[in-house]
Amino acid sequence: MTGTPWDVERIHHAEIGAEKHNARLSAGELKPCRFAYLGNAPQIDRNRLGEAAAINQGMNVKVTNDIDVAFGWLVVHPEME
Numbered sequence: 001m002t003g004t005p006w007d008v009e010r011i012h013h014a015e016i017g018a019e020k021h022n023a024r025l026s027a028g029e030l031k032p033c034r035f036a037y038l039g040n041a042p043q044i045d046r047n048r049l050g051e052a053a054a055i056n057q058g059m060n061v062k063v064t065n066d067i068d069v070a071f072g073w074l075v076v077h078p079e080m081e
Helices: 007-026 049-056 067-074
Strands: 035-038 061-064
Touching: 007 049, 035 049, 035 067, 049 061, 061 067
Parallel strands: 035 061
Antiparallel strands: none
C-alpha cells in the first residue's frame, strides 16, 4: 500500500479482511488465530481505525509499527489461554 489512505479506506480494508477471515473460520478452513499487521505511518494511523474495525468484526488483530510488539502479540503462552 502506498500513499495516505482515507479513514474510510482503512475501515473498509479492515472489514473486508475480517469478513474473509470469518468466512474461512465458519467453513472450517482456519482455526482461531491472531494476526499482526506491521506497518508505518501513513498506512497505520495513530487512532488505529483499521484495528478497531477488524476487532469489531471479530478478528483477533494487533496493528503496530513496532516489530517487537507484533511478535509479542503473536506469541501465545499456555497461561494466556
